Every structure is written in C-alpha cells, then in structure tokens.
Amino acid sequence: MQKGLVVITGASSGFGAEIAKLFNKDGYPMLLLGRRVEKIKELPLNFENVMVEKVDVTDFNSFESAIRKAEDKFGKTDLLVNNAGLMLLGNVITQDPNEWQTMLNTNVMGVLNGTKIVLDGMKSRKHGTIINMSSIAGFKAFADHAAYVASKFGVHGLSETIRTEVSSSNVRVSLVAPGAAETELLTHVTDKNALSDYNSWKESMGGITLNPVHVAESVKFIYDMPQEVNIREIDIATTAQES
Template sequence: MKKGLVVITGASSGFGSEIAKIFNKDGYPLLLLGRRIEKIKELPLNFDNVLVEKVDVTDISAFDSAIKKAEEIYGKTDLLVNNAGIMLLGNVMAQDPIEWKNMLDTNVLGVLNGTKIVLEDMKNRHHGTIINMSSIAGFKAFVNHAAYVASKFGVHGLSETIRQEVSGSGVRISLVAPGAAETELLTHVTDQNALSDYNDWKKSMGGITLDPVHVAESVKFIYDMPQEVNIREIDIAATLQDA
C-alpha cells in the first residue's frame, strides 16, 4: 500500500473532511488545509501523523510554504486532492461580480496553485497523483449557476489538459465530479431566490442528496489503483438526481 504524503485542501467539512477520515484510517500521513482549522482539529482523526495548516488556496505563497513544511516531516507529496471550493448560486443578472471572482479564484486558481506547487517534483520522480474535485456542473449547465458552472468547466478543462501534458512522466491527473451532495456549500449563498429554487429541486429527490462519504470512497478508489492505471474521471450522484 502506498504511504506517501497526502495533501487535502478544504479539509474542514464536506468532501474534504470525509477524504481526510478515509486516508487517516489507513494510516497515511496527512497535510490538511483549510481556512477553518478549528473545525479540522475537531474531526475524529488520529492526529499522530497529521499536520493542520490554515491556508487560503488563492495564496500560492502560503500554500507552497505549508506543503514544504509537511514534506520536511513526512516526505514528498504523493497525492494532492484539490478539494477546496465555493458555490455561490445566483442569477448572472443580479449576482454581485465579487462572488464571481471569489468562485473563479478559489475553484480554478486554487487548483492551479496546488498543481503548480507539486507537479514538477512529481514529474521528476515519475510518481504522484493529483485528484481535482469538480462537479457535474463542470460539464452540464444549471439555472442560477452561471459563474459556478464556469469555474467547474474550468476545472474539467485544466485537468484534462494537464493530464495530457504529464502522462508521459507517469504522473496521474484525475477528476471527481459529484452531483448535489449533503455539504456546507450552500451556507454562503446570498441569493435567496436561487437558494429557494435549489431547495425545491432537492425536494424532488426526496430531500436528501449524495452522502459525501461515497465521494471520499471514490477518491480513495482512484488513488489505490496501480500507478500505471489512471481513472481519468468519476461522475457520481444520487440515483434520484435526474439532472
């Protein structure tokens, strides 16, 4: 079993916290990054080989420093999960452009920042995996999701482009695209009409969407494959989700 350093961004809740739990259970050394480190420290983890750092992924200098700090303790990064992201729903005609910028900066530039930090070393070692968390909104449009969809289409596009660029070096670039899930993503939505429309849509699925545990299991499944096998993309959603 691989035992290299696993770096997870956005580890305080949702997909990130479940991914942290599943890798921690198997004994991997972890670097857990987020803006709410108090929540990370409350997770039911064995913290013996876990480093927690407060990092905004849009700050490439702080991001880089945290990874270098962890690598001095645990060795080189073998897996980076670019999970940090925000979803601010809103109709493009009414939404504050600051929300567009925040989503694009976090969801796209944050992924590029993390990739930039670890990729050259992975290429030199001919080993390593980067898994980017996107969304079904990365290949399908949804009403009131224009800027979010733009950001996740970006994650899909950059993932495939970089995969092609580094495949000859033995480095894997993969992507997980979840559907609607039981996370905290909606707690920062400011457009109440968009939020109401989303909740009405959720009711059509029985009021419960995808359990983040299964998304974490998908990430682990990708990583556990031999290095010569790259599962390029997994799209995962609740069975009742019709879109």
C-alpha cells in the same frame, strides 16, 4: 513500503473531511489545509502523523509554504486532492460580480496553485497523483449557476489538459464530479431566490442528496489503483438525481 504524503485542501468539512478520515484510517501521513483549522482539529482523526495548516488556496506563497513544511516532516507529496471550493448561486443579471471573482479565484486558481506546487516533483520522481474535485456542473448547465458552472468547466478543462502533459511522466491527474451533495456549500449563498429554487429541486428528489462518504470512497478508489492505471474521471450522484 513507506506511504507518501497526502495533501487535502478544504479539509474542514464535507468531501475533504471524509477523504481525510479514509486516508487517516489507512495510516497515511497527511497535510490538511483549510481556513477553519479549529473544525479540522475536531475531526475524529489520529493526529499522530497529521499536520494542519490554515491556508487560503488563492494565496500561492502560503499554500506552497505549508506543503514544503509538511514535506520536510513526512516526505514528498504523493497525492494532492484539490478539494477547496465555493458555490455561490445567483442569476448573472443580479449577482454581485465580486462573487464571480471569489469563485473563480478559489475554484480555478486554487486548483492551479496546488497543482503547480507539487507537479514538478511528481514528474521528476515519475510518481504521484492529483485528484481535482469538480462537479456535474463542470459539464452540464444549471440555472442560477453561471459563474459556478464556468469555474467547474474550467476545472474539467485544466485537469484534462494537464493530464495529457504529464501522462508520459507516469503522473496521474484525475477528476471527481459529484452531483448535489450534503455539504456546507450552500451556507454561503446570498441569493434567497436561487437558494429557494435549489431547495425545491432537492425536494423533488426526495429531499436527500449525495452522502459525502461515497465521494470520499471514489477518491480513495482512484488513488488505490496501481500508478500505471489512471481513472480519469468519476461522475457520481444519487440515483434520484435525473439532471
């Protein structure tokens, strides 16, 4: 049986890169999207059936164009992993509102854009899976995370809403909510106090947070279930993370 196209956003590092490695190992045709395509091309992948495109997920037209280009080559999208996201920590009193908008655009609108692009085709084929990468901050509040929490609560809400709308068409919408993890999310934080507090919290857990490999394994586990089985949500964190 021919394997369907796997589309992964934010594939240059962290969760996206590890997810790409797993699906590549199993021989899936893939479209890997990101703004740093040079980093994607450095991943240890067999690029024989991999397409890499520079895409900002907030740009609907370029996002759709990249997916259609990959579908013309590999066939229709059977899995979309909406992984691209930003975490810009800061107190709402002092944080630049532009950072709020940046997070909402990427973390919420980017997910909606990808979903809209592939969903109609999945419904017509009565087959397909969308896995949205959220966060434990999508159902729990954390200090200095107000706008980020708002964006991830949004991902939780839209995922559950769309799931109910398409379940009768045998299309799966699932969500993975990691806790603190060893990714590059913190590299864009401009608030030094918020970053210092985060690192102190991390040290209270022994200084080591979640390995992205295990988050990728959770995504693969969801997808590998029969189409008639939808694991709606996985919340995953290190055992030492209490909150």
